[in-house]
Each structure stands twice: as structure tokens, then as C-alpha cells.
Amino acid sequence: MKALIENRFGLLTLVLVALGALYGVAFVSRPAPVQEKPAQKVRAAVESVSMVCPDPGGGRLNVVTPPVEQTGQGGQSAQGGGAATVAQMKGGKPLATLDRVGGLWRQDVPLRTRPVTVAGMGTMAAGLEAAQTTRVASGAQRGLSGVRCVEPGAEAWFIGPGPAAADVTLHVANADVAPADVAVMIYAGEGPVLSDRGNGMVIKPGEYREVKLRDLAPSPLVMAVQVTTDGGRVAAAIRASLGEGKGVDWLPVATPPSTRVVVPGLPGSAGQRELYVATPGERDTVVQVKAVLKDGSYALKNKETVEVPAGSTTTLDLTTGVGGQAGALVLTSDEPIVAGMRMTGTGSRQDAAFTAGAAPIDLGSVVADGGPGKKSAKGGGKQESRLVLSAPFGAATVRVRILPQDGAPAAPVEVRLPAARSKEIKLKAPAGAGSGFAVHIVPVPGSGPVYGGRVLSEETGEGVLLTAQPLAQARTWALVPATSEWPGVVLP
């Protein structure tokens, strides 16, 4: 020991040994890398839903809450009871109070009915869906037109023919308690329409208004419309009447601008197909167009791309490409785009239908107006209902369930969708469907994104009446994120 202390290198040796020991301890105790597991969102039943049917007068109103899906995935379902009320706006009389989950409520409403609000609470809220379908057999408004009743929001996009080509009416309704300051922006074929007239429209709580878009921008032949609110929310819908013998329908709400848009629900019937693409951004863009059809997914010959100038809307005739084939279109571009499609029925007097870019139905979708039943309502012709489902990015399996007006919901039917394929399913009213049925579509867990649409058509002597509705995400489940209280969120 003494020798060690007196040696010049003694202390150095001691320190090195100690350092080595520390290194060993630190080395051995070093933990293995941990894989961060992303926090899973928990599904929870939606507890409150409200929507506005913009103009149901003279048509049939369909309201349904699907039965709770037993997926085995857990999730919290709403407890206790619940009810959905269907009432006219501006103090109009309530039409119905519903509390039967899984049953379709369908009623023909008289002309000059005000916009109708549908509000569900508790068990009746999860998946509550409403739609209006109007059938006019003759006159300038001849045609089948339907629209999914819209949930109020702060922003809505539409794309379709412009005021120069059609009689375009914007319906805005404010079912909330706060006033809504609405602004309308129009992107025409020549670029954005700069006008103050679309701004500063204040809709008081409980108010609704119809705006002729011709007053805002008379000249566009095609247009994309962005309805935004600067405070408050509105339910916005647009009805386009193309003129005598050309058809009429509502423009469905399109997905907000994004670099990849799927336009689903192209029916397998013959007729014109016209694609609308708009880019609201400040740069021109080239949009790649790919069709997802029954037999595969491919770019259309000579119609591989469409150039869209900045801030404007362009059309592309795809009649020779996808006419007569059920499917969907996948559009990709560098700049965010909004897309939609006009479909025309055949015949001497045509009817038009519109579809638009839609989101995948990950949590399922409900179509309130699945089709007419045996005891079809008055004046109803022989309508046919078809479901067009597409799985453009991966194979999927969906369960389709018919929810009749009367009687118990039918057993679900599984439909397999190979990757990058579309399928068209004919929906048949089950026995005891009463005057109609609704459809509940749920992708099986593990499926790729599923897009789709429902097409209603009716053969008449003068031509086919047509209306379409892209499938929208059902408001059945909400994904509740895991939350943590963390003061550090004040930092970016």
C-alpha cells in the first residue's frame, strides 16, 4: 500500500481504475432503446349531432340513426337514452321526435317547407344522418335531386357549373346560437372572382338565406365556391339548375383543397361525365387523373393530366374515359386542389347529378336515403339505388347493412374490395322495408381507405333521372385522443 502511494504512478493507476469501474457501471446500466408506442385514440360515441336540410320542400326527408356496431374494438357508447328532433327553422313547427335507433324515419314534406334542422342527442346522436331527395317529373326543375343534410361548419367547398351555365343558388342557414359572418369566394374558370359582395353576410342565429350566385359573379361557366365564416358556423348547400331539359341537382360538399383528392361514386350508367378541378392556390398546377374502376386502376388515355391555372377552375370531359363504368377518380397534384364531377343521364331530357371529392369512410358511413321501398311514396317512380365502392389504395372489406323503415335491420353483407378496384352494388329493398331504407356501410378493421357513393336513378320515358351522393364519414364514432396536461405546450 505504501509503495502504491509513494509511487509516481500510484495515484494515476488508482484514478484510472476508478474511472474504468465507473465506465463499466455506466456501460452495463445503459438501457436498451425503447420504441415509442404512438398513443391510440379511443373511439367514443358521438353524443350530439345537428344538421340542416337546406330545402326539403316537396321532397322526402330521411332521418336515421344506425344501430350500434358491435365491432369488438371497444369504445365508449353513449349511455342512457336520447332523442332526435326534426324541426323547421325560424320557429316552424317540429316535424317529429325520434327515439328509435336503427329505424329509418321518412316523410314527404309539403312544398314551401322551411329548412329543417335535425338534432340528435345521446343514443340518437351516434351516426344520425339525414338526407333530402326531391323528384320533379316535369318542368324546368325536372329531375331527381338529393343532398345529404349538412352539418354546420366554418368552411365548405363546392365545385360545379357556374352561374352562366346554370341557375346556382347558395342556401346558408345558421342553426347555432352565435351569429355567423359568412364570406363566399368564387374561383371561376378565369381565376378568382374578386368581389366584395360575397363578404360580410351576417346570418343571425336561427336565420337562413338563399343567395343567387349570379348576383355575386354572373359570368363563370364553371366555378369552385368556398363558403367560410369569420365567426360562427353555417350550414351551406348549393343547388344548381342547369335549365330546361338539362337537369337539376345539389352540389355535394367537396373535401377542402388537398394534394390528393378522390372523387368517388361514379355510376355505371351511360351518360356524360365532366370533371371539375379547381386550385385555389397561387400557382398553376398539373393534375394527374387516374380512374379506379371495376377492373383496375389506370390513367385514362389522352386524359392523363389536366392543367389548372392558379386560382381557377377547369373542366375535363371524361365521357369517353369513364362513361358507363362505375368507379372513382384519384387526382393528385403538387398544389392543393378541389375536384368534383357532373354526371348526366341519357335521354331526350337529361338530368344531372354531381359528386365531389370525399374523405375515406374509416369509421363507416350512413346513407339516410338508401332507396325507395316497395310502398314508394306518392309520385315516386321506379327508382333504382346503387352503391359504388372503391378501394384505391389498399384492399378492403366493408359490411353493408340495410336499415329498413319498418322492421329490424337486415343482417350485414360483407363486400370485398380488392386493392385499386371499385365495385357497384345494387341495393334492393328488403321485405318489409316500407317506403324505403337506409344503408350503413362499415369497413372491417384493417381495411384500406374506402371511398364510395350512392346513386339513385329512375328510368322515365324522356330519359334517366339521376342523383348521386358521395359517402361521407358517419358521425357514429369520434376518436378521442389520449390527452395529457403539459405546460410545455406553450412552446412550439
Added chain:
Amino acid sequence: MHSVTAIVVAHDGARWLQETLDAVLRQSRPLDRVAGVDNGSRDGSGRLLTAAFGPNSVLSMSRATGFGEAVHEVVRRLPRAQGQEWLWLLHDDCAPDAHALRALLRAADENPKAAILGPKLRDWLDRRVLLEIGVTVGRSGRRDTGLEPREYDQGQHDGAHGVLDVLSVSTAGMLIRRDVWEELAGLDPLLPMFRDDLDLCWRARVAGHRVLNVTDAVAWHAEAASRRRRRIAVSDDHPRRLDRRNGLLVVMANLPFLALVRSVFRNVAGSLARTVLFLLAKQPANALDELAALGSVIGRPGRLITARRARRKGRKQGYPAVARLLTPPGATWRRLTDMVQRYLAGEGPVDSAGRHHAAGAAAEEEGDELLTDSGLFQRMSSSPAVLLCLLLAGITVAAEWPLLTGGGLLGGGALVPVTGGASDLWRLYVEDHHSAGLGSDTWAPPYVAVLAALSTLFLGKTSLAVSVLLLGCVPLAGLSAYVATRRMISYTPARVWLGATYALLPVATGVVAGGRVGTALILVLIPVYAALATRVVAGSRRAAWGFGLLLAVGTAFAPLVYIVVAILGGLAAVSFGGVRRGVGVSLAIGLGTPLVLLAPWLAGIVREPRRILLESGLADPALADPRLSADAILMLNPGGPGTPPVWVTGGLVAVALGALLLRRHQTVVAVGWAVTLFGVLLAVVVGRLGEWPGVPLAFAATGLLVATALTAHRITEFRAAGGLRRAGALLIVLVAFATPAAAAGLWIAGGAGGPLRGDLTDPVPPLAAVWSPNGERTLLMRPEGGRLAYTILPGRAPLIGEADLRAPDANARRVGAAVAGLASGRGGDDVRTLAAEGVQFVTVPGPVDTELRRALDSEPALVRVNLSETGGLWRVAGTVTVPPTPAGGDAWHRTWLWAQGALVALILVLASPGARTAEQIEDYGDAPEPPRQSRRRSKNPGEQVAA
């Protein structure tokens, strides 16, 4: 025709008496009669008197007789003489100039109304120093000579005709007309010492006589009693207390009634203020005397009433004549400013210019300093400390340029965006119920008080304080290391190297990048700890208090500091405890102070031991590297953002290992390495527990640096040796300086930022802030890796420290569920739940997640206010009222805060450099005295009289 009788009163004044007697007898105007009184002297003063005046002219009186009494006794026995009869009162320590009496009498001739005349008094030892040319008094009873301390007499105060009209002259050398003496009943026996002269002259003034100071007449006075050159037998009290008491008594007895009332208030307030000042100056004896003097005047109103009754005649009428001679009122303020200046100059905070022992403190050092002043710039630019600091500051600015020029709020990492001011932090610290988050009753952590105090120093700007502390951490740490090692390491280049290396340690750059304000402060404090610790183990009590206070500050930011220091302190106690006396107590003070000062907070930490490892600020796990490699720890690299590659500190470790080979300093190096190994071991433990091991590694680096720098002077020997050794020395220097150079280079190249940014915006959108006048809350949400993180802000950005407050668990769970529901867009009454907690706004910083935006937009009870790339803001429809804070305070909290404040004040007083007390002026004496006499009055007052 004058007849002058000199009366010399002696009391233990043999040291001066002979000279006094010689001077009296050698007057150029011979005295008509002389009389001596010996007040029971024990040093042979009586014999001297008898030898000079003859036995018939000397009275012997008891030891307890006062000056006035003695004179009375003489006058009573003195037969009447012819002509104008004068009494010349002389102390035994007051030697008049040979022409003094002649000058006095000439003045008396020229000013027939003059009844009392006094010579100019100069100092006994330094014969040119002016002591008095008449004395006046303030309304507060404060004696005022109107002179600067140690003012030389160059005739600058002399009167136009050799006389000055003054309020009073000292009894030392006072020439008074006998008839006036008898008319006024002479010196008041109530005042056996001090201020008896003032009282007499005041009464003379009131009676219409003139009191003159004759500046042509000079006497030298030793002020033996008041300077405690001799013991006072006439009273048991300390001369200082006596002086103060008599001062108060004289003023109160002589002032007319109205002025008296004012004076009472003024004196009570003034005395209390002076007591506080004395306490601050750690002169408790002075403070006690001050209070006791006041108490003995106020507490015995009978004596005061008697004295006032005796002076009733003409008091009010004569007052105007006196009033203009009193100290002007503005003098107090002037004195206060003087005092502050003198305190800053390092002297006692309470001046003594008006006291008898005024000519105390020497100030030669200051003069010397001025003489050698070679210009500020030259001094600065040649100081290594300044150069080191400038260099480090330059490196810092280069590395932190984007942070400094961010133009926004500083924040990131562990630091919330810095907003608010010192007052907000103080409020946060003292309030019982916090409005932050969901409201909390948790006591704010003590580091909030430290930051609040720092912000107060920076004129209330918290952001400035935090910026200086955090961004300036590198130069401050370098400066601190350089200055703190001043007494340890004499070799300046070694200190420069130590400062630079310490300042640029990986810990330091990591601290800046991680926004760790607490560790930044600790990094600056560690060298101070080391410097103070060397004095604590030497037994210094004052250093121990300072050490304890600073350790409490460091502990408040990172409790781990205390653990490290306590273990090292324990080891030091074992090694030094037996060596020096008082080390144990000093160490106990140093280590016990933080425990007491932070008691409730530490109790909370003991309940949750993991918090020991945490430091102040946001405990973001992303700031620490959970898989810190073993070699990084050994190279003192704590990992996490802002730390350089592992090899940067290689030079330091290599040099430190090399220092182990030097045999001459093996103990020092071994101690340093022991500290390092201990720090590294602790760093391994802390790192493996998933926390940032910056604090233990800073201690480890300190040990290494000090050990190395202490041996660094050997380099000069090597260099002088020449040859291979010289080359070796050069190599060592190169290797040693490689560490700071590489660290600086990499820091500048990589930038100091990291999580810390200088361009943050207020997390609460301005609209929400404006519309939250009553502290309506704002819910801030941000999706992070599949989770939704949120916090609730009280209508403003969070303050530093608010993140540590905790809301009641039940509330937190309920709100968490509501936030999750709101973010999912499921509808329901989540918004109502939030609104019930006072949430008025929901904000999501941009870019806003689409799903979240949709969910919030779909919520009917939320109204979107705006949405842009910078974020979205939603307002809860309708009015929201914040739940009221529970009424009533937390009595315990209040009590504790007061106690803590008092403790801090006390420790500050104990730790601050003490003032030079009046007692220390004793070495002014001419000759070495027996130590027994130079001490304070003894504990047993009876002994003084009897012995």
C-alpha cells in the same frame, strides 16, 4: 479688570494631566487663582494636582462625582474677588495654548455681552486636527460640530473678528462669568457627563447672554472619556448611551412645548430607524444603547418634567435666539446621503461625525488608490478578468446571435416563454390561491422568489433578468470561476484557463440550449460555493452564512445541488473537523441554512423523492438523453441538446490525468479527482434514472479544473528547464487550451440554440388576452405524437414557476376528459364542463391539425374567432365566469412567508461584510493600553466603582 480662576477637574487622567497643568500654569495671561478637583483618581492625578497647585487649592471628591458637581463644589468654596470674576473650566485632558486665556479675555472685552467663551479645540494627538469650534445640536438631540471628520485646522472656520457666535462651547476650556454661572445655577448635576455644556450654554443663550467660540484661543483635547481612554465612574452606563440619553434630555428639556411635541415624534421615529440601521450594520450594542437611551428619557417623565420646570423661565422667549443656531433641518438628509456613500465605500452605515469620537476612521487607502489610478480604460484592458469576460462574451454573442436577435420572447426547452415582470413573480410567490391552470393552492416553489428578486434588481424586467442569467451564463460562469479562485490559485494564466474551460463546459452550452435557467445560475454559483467553502472549513462564520444562503438559492433551483454539497461537506467535516475549531459549527450553519429556509418545499420533495433529480422549469423528457453513453458521462458531457461531441473535453481530462503524475501536489490533485469521481458516479445514477446529469457533472468538472489549475504553475518550471521539458510544457498548454478553444469553435459553428429560441410569441393570442379581463381561461391544445397535450392558461402567458403548481386531481381528471372529448368532436357537454372551469377560449397553435380544427368547428358551443397559419382561436359562446377563488387566506402560508423573509433578512445581515464598529477605533490611542481597559464596560457595573 478681570479675575480668572482656573478649575481643573481630574479623574484618572494622569496620562494627560501633567501637560494640562503645565499649560495652565504657563499662560501668557497669568491666572489669578487656580483650583483643582480630584474625583477619586487612582492613577496619581491627585498628587499631580497637589504638586502643581499646592495642597490648599486641591479638593478631593468621591469617584462618582461628576464634572459639574466638582465645579459647583469649587465655586461654592471660592471667595469673591475684585472686578469681573471669571471661571475657566478645564478638563484634565485639555491643554490650553499658552495664549489661550489672553485671547479669551480679549474677546470678552470686545464683546461685553459674552458670558461664556470657549477656545477652538484641536486634537490631542494630531495637533492640527480640528475637533470643535463650538457645538450645536439638532432637534433630534444630535450633536453637530459642523466639521468634517479629521478636518485640519487652517483657520478655515475662524470667525471674522476671531470670534464665532455659537450655541455652545465645550466645558473643556470654557470661560464663564461667575455671576452668570451663579445666575444659571451652573452645570446641571442631572447631566454628570456629556451635553452638560450644551445645556448650560442653551440656558445662557435663553437668558440673553452670548456664547462665543474664540478661534484665536486654542486648546488641545483628548476627549478621553468619550473615546473611552479612561473608564467613567460617574455612571454605569456606556458613554455612548449616556451621550445619546443626555442629548435627548437636553433638547427635550430646553425646547418650548410645541417644538417639544414635534421633537418627541421625530426622536421616536429617528431612534427606531437608527436602531434598525445599527442592527443591519451588525452593531447590536449600538442598537441597544439607542433604544435604551430613548427609553430612559421617555420612560422617566418625572425627571424630564423637573428639568423642564427648572428651565421654564424665558424658554419660549429665548428660543428664537437658539433656534437659528440649531442644526438646520436639511442636515439630516445630507447626513443620510453621506451615510449611504460611506457605506458603499465600505465603512459603517451609521456615521459618527457628530459624536465626540468623530475623528475615527482613517481613509488613507482611498487616497492611495486615487494616486495610483492609471485610467479606467487602461486598468480594465489590462485586467485578465475583464479580458476573459470580454472574450467569453464575444464567443457567446457569436454563438447566440439568432437567439439575441430573435425579436420575440425567449423560451423553449425547460423555459416557458418569459413574460410578466417582477411584481407578477412576487404575487405568484406570496399568493395563497393561484389562478394559473385550473387554480391551485400549492405553495409556489421558492425559486420563484429568487427569480422575482433578480427581476427586481433588473428594474422589474423578468425577461431581462432571465436573458442575462441564461444567455450570459457562459461569461458569468467564466468570470465567477476566475474571481472565485483568486485566493486558491495564484498563477493567473491557470485561472484564465480554468475560467474559460469552466465557462465552455458541455454542461454550460447544454444549459443555454435547454433553457435551464436554474442550472445556469448554479453554474455561476458553483465556483462561489468552492471559494466560500474554503473559508467555511477555515471556520469563518460569516462565510458560512453566505454559503448557506447561496446554497439555499441553488437548492431552490435544483435540489440535487444540496445532495452533492452535503455529501462533500460531510466528508470535509470528517477531514477538517478535528483540525480547526468552529469548523463543525460553520459547516452546520452552511448546510443547515437551506434546510431551514426551504423547509416546507423540501418536505414536499422528501415525499416525492424523484423530484430531487428535477430542476426548475419544464421537466421535458426530450431534454435529457435516456441512453447517455458511458464515455460521454466520463467526459463530463451531460448529453441532450446543445452539447458538443464527446471528444471536446478530451484535453481537459488528459491534462487532469497528467496532473496526477506531479508528486508535489498529490494531495490537492487527489482531492480534486475524488470530487470528480464522486460527481461522475452521481451523474451515472442521475443519467440512468432518466434525468439530465448536468449538475453533478458541473461539480465533477469543478473538481477536475481546480485540481489541475492548482498544479499549473509547474508549467513555468518546466518551461524554465528548457529542452524536452520545455517542449512538454508547450504540449501540455496546447492540450489544455484545446478544450476551451474547441468548445468555443463548435459552439459558434453549431449555434447556441436548440429548443431554446428567441422568437417565440405569446402563447395566448392577443384577442383572447384582450377579451379575458377577469382572468377567463384559455385552453391551449397541441397534438403531439398521437397524444393531445393541453394546458389551461389564465388569460395570459404562464409565468415561470406556474408549471410546478398542481391542481386538485379530481378537477384535472374531469377537465382532461372534457378536453379529450372536445378534441374528438363528439359533441356532448364537454364545452360546458370547460366553461364551468372558466375556460372562455380554445386556441390551437398553427399549423392547426385538420382533424382538430374540424372537431372544434363542429362544436356548436364554440365560435371560431379566427384561423390562420399561426393558429386558431375559438370562443365559448356566451359568457363564462371564472370560478371564484376560495375566500380566506392560508394562515400557515402567510406565517411561513413572513418567517422566511425575516430569516433571509437576518442571514443577509449575518453574511454581509460587517461594518467597522465604533469599538474598533480604539487602536487610535497613543499608547498601548492594558487590554482590560480597552474592552467594553464590564458586565458587573459595581466593579467599576468599587475596584
